[in-house]
Amino acid sequence: MKLGGIEAGGTKMVCAIGDEQGKIFDRAVFPTETPESTVPKMIAYFQDKGIEALGIGCFGPVDLNKKSATYGYITSTPKLAWRFYDFAGAFREALKVPVGFDTDVNGAVLGEVRFGAAKGCENALYITIGTGVGVGAYINGRLLHGLMHPEGGHIFLRKHPEDTYEGCCPYHGACLEGLASGPAIQGRYGRKGAELAGREDVWELESYYIGQAVADYMLTYSPEKIILWGGVMHQEKVFDMVRQNAVEFLNGYLPETSLPKDMSQYVVAPALGENPGIIGAMCLGMDAYLMECGKNL
Amino acid sequence: MKLGGIEAGGTKMVCAIGDEQGKIFDRAVFPTETPESTVPKMIAYFQDKGIEALGIGCFGPVDLNKKSATYGYITSTPKLAWRFYDFAGAFREALKVPVGFDTDVNGAVLGEVRFGAAKGCENALYITIGTGVGVGAYINGRLLHGLMHPEGGHIFLRKHPEDTYEGCCPYHGACLEGLASGPAIQGRYGRKGAELAGREDVWELESYYIGQAVADYMLTYSPEKIILWGGVMHQEKVFDMVRQNAVEFLNGYLPETSLPKDMSQYVVAPALGENPGIIGAMCLGMDAYLMECGKNL
């Protein structure tokens, strides 16, 4: 079965053709300009490929409430051209196939649950530490939406006693994103993360915040697997430091019998490399197909 | 249909007989001593009442993993007499009926979802601020267990800049429970919460922490309803102050279209008064009955 997937990001749109086994056959990337200039190119890419469904993992905020008049829209994004744009609708109308729609990080966690590091889990998280901090949540066997969709990147944290940086989140100052995103590193030290590779103190502080957040997520979501990715995690040593900080924050509170025996198998990089988002998008397409056409199978 | 329910707490065991409509016919309370002295009295209470199933909402930590050898046990509790006690097993063996088992707060949220303030919700939380802080989570139409069960009362928070209290959680110092539980109030001010009713600063600080936690839970769980209860919430004015603080912490981040229009209908007291826990326990019993006997209906 041929499926289309879109990983819709603030800087680029990744489009791909694949199948329900998580295979990718073809891929194209378009810069994110305006709906008027970008969407027709994407539609043209999919038009003659014979896909039976399309899935979209989209930058947010988005409306995921199927009862809402603006379901499938990007809502109050700071990217003004895309504000209240009917993203899912545009593709459904042009391609006349079932369209699945969710956040980029929910797409990514779904990809990893179906084909990657969280295979078989009923509860898993995908956390990306990049320009922003995003959390995709697959809980009780389904993607989590709820009142809107999780925005776990903005939780409030205990400040490190020696950290004087006030945080860069325009809404919350020192929330997780404000303290630990790529721009936060740049704001605190005046240089990009990639240029600070040798500075141990930088990654210790970074791991203090990410590890603290991981502990919070363990306490709230009780996930079976936590997948960590995004530009900042290209500093590979940070994985182990995050695991260690999470354990130190929990400080023996979760009973040993229920804690993961091996943290290095619990907090992990994606198994799908750079592809969880686009493979997850195709999974969203597959699910939309089953929902709409399943009765005829 | 006659159902039994147990709300198993650290100081008392509430036992009740009711039905699948959330009605309570009879109730008895036993002090929590040891399994040897307390459990036989509870069994005797249920023995001749003709219940067809029993549900237990239990103080934690508990083992909820049905594949585990210690499923249904209380695990590493500081109450030594109850440590690794097979709570569910004792009742199943004595009463020979299906037994449902979960945490006390998961029981409470289930009661409120079926018959109370969160009726019809797919995603709801029950937060109790008392001797400890507990969070029950009903997510994607089911109680949340995951790796173990949520322990959302221990999340880490942004400290109020003028609060010098180091927190009373033996594991985390200044986690939510360490900063905002009843004992935290007593530790900070040297007097019990009930005696501090007139001290505005006390409740402002309290609401700062509970409101911050509510904002965190909105960002992570994206619930449709948040139910707040426990001894500390007997200070009724705190409800409105918590709502206000939650909105201030979010600071416009969640788009207006998806925020609850009326916070006073979103963060609420239980609709079942003092009974969400015991009614929820009977719901757990009902669910266990359907799981085990449903095929014969």
Ligand SMILES: Nc1ncnc2c1ncn2[C@@H]1O[C@H](COP(=O)(O)OP(=O)(O)O)[C@@H](O)[C@H]1O
């Ligand atoms: N090797 C690296 N070490 C530390 N930080 C990095 C590295 N590479 C990229 N980053 C940071 O990650 C952020 C970009 O994250 P990324 O996940 O690649 O993109 P986006 O979040 O925009 O989709 C930037 O702030 C960048 O400085």
Ligand SMILES: Nc1ncnc2c1ncn2[C@@H]1O[C@H](COP(=O)(O)OP(=O)(O)O)[C@@H](O)[C@H]1O
């Ligand atoms: N009216 C009140 N105002 C403030 N705090 C109170 C009040 N009543 C009880 N508390 C506090 O609540 C805690 C007990 O919580 P409760 O929910 O009643 O029991 P538990 O958590 O032990 O099941 C105690 O620390 C007590 O000081």
Ligand SMILES: [Zn+2]
């Ligand atoms: Zn923020």
Ligand SMILES: [Zn+2]
């Ligand atoms: Zn704690």
